[in-house]
Amino acid sequence: MANRDGNRNLNRDVNRDVNRNVNRNVNRDVNRNWNRNVNINNVNVRPGWARAGWGVARPWNHGWYGGWPVPTWGWWGARAAAWGVATLATAAVINNAVDNAVSSNATYIVVPNTNYQLLYGTVQPSGSNSVSFVMQANGSNYQLTANCNQGTINGQEPSNAEEAELLNAACQVAYGSV
Incomplete structure (x- = not known):
């Protein structure tokens, strides 16, 4: 039982961090109000x-x-x-x-x-x-x-x-x- 709980928490923590960092970087780099319609x-x-x-x-x-x-x-x-x-x-x-x-x-x-x-x-x-x-x-x-x-x-x-x-x-x- 100890191994199963350890693996479950490890996977959850890794996935949470990856998703959080991706969303932060996308939102921070570009102002949402900027218009992208430029060819x-x-x-x-x-x-x-x-x-x-x-x-x-x-x-x-x-x-x-x-x-x-x-x-x-x-x-x-x-x-x-x-x-x-x-x-x-x-x-x-x-x-x-x-x-x-x-x-x-x-x-x-x-x-x-x-x-x-x-x-x-x-x-x-x-x-x-x-x-x-x-x-x-x-x-x-x-x-x-x-x-x-x-x-x-x-x-x-x-x-x-x-x-x-x-x-x-x-x-x-x-x-x-x-």
């Missing part, structure tokens, strides 16, 4: 400006985003402390990632401190503060918008540090100094 074959991931010298080749106003030690978004301080982060990736880190992607003919950069990929060529400004872009996570493509002044993605404040890094990367590619 990447219909998106121009290599526009004319996404080349060597991309920063000055952008056909829109640029250079106003960033340059601060702490983001100016009203939600940043308390959320950053709760997430355990003090800063976001610098302009130099993001710019180097784009430069390296351009040099190696890659259509995306890995967003620093995340598992997200930003298809930097899809970055398109809207007005003087907003941007639309496509990113990839878990093998899916997501069309998103961000307001770089307000610090929002799809009209919502980021819910974790990874979303804040994505917001920062997209805004840096669109409006940051190079």
Whole structure:
């Protein structure tokens, strides 16, 4: 009888842990409110400006985003402390990632401190503060918008540090100094 009870508890505990971890990872990696209806074959991931010298080749106003030690978004301080982060990736880190992607003919950069990929060529400004872009996570493509002044993605404040890094990367590619 002792062997039978031991095996039963072992199997139950293993199955519980596997199911719990799978569900946590899926829910944490992607915001449930993001729209996945993007056919990447219909998106121009290599526009004319996404080349060597991309920063000055952008056909829109640029250079106003960033340059601060702490983001100016009203939600940043308390959320950053709760997430355990003090800063976001610098302009130099993001710019180097784009430069390296351009040099190696890659259509995306890995967003620093995340598992997200930003298809930097899809970055398109809207007005003087907003941007639309496509990113990839878990093998899916997501069309998103961000307001770089307000610090929002799809009209919502980021819910974790990874979303804040994505917001920062997209805004840096669109409006940051190079």
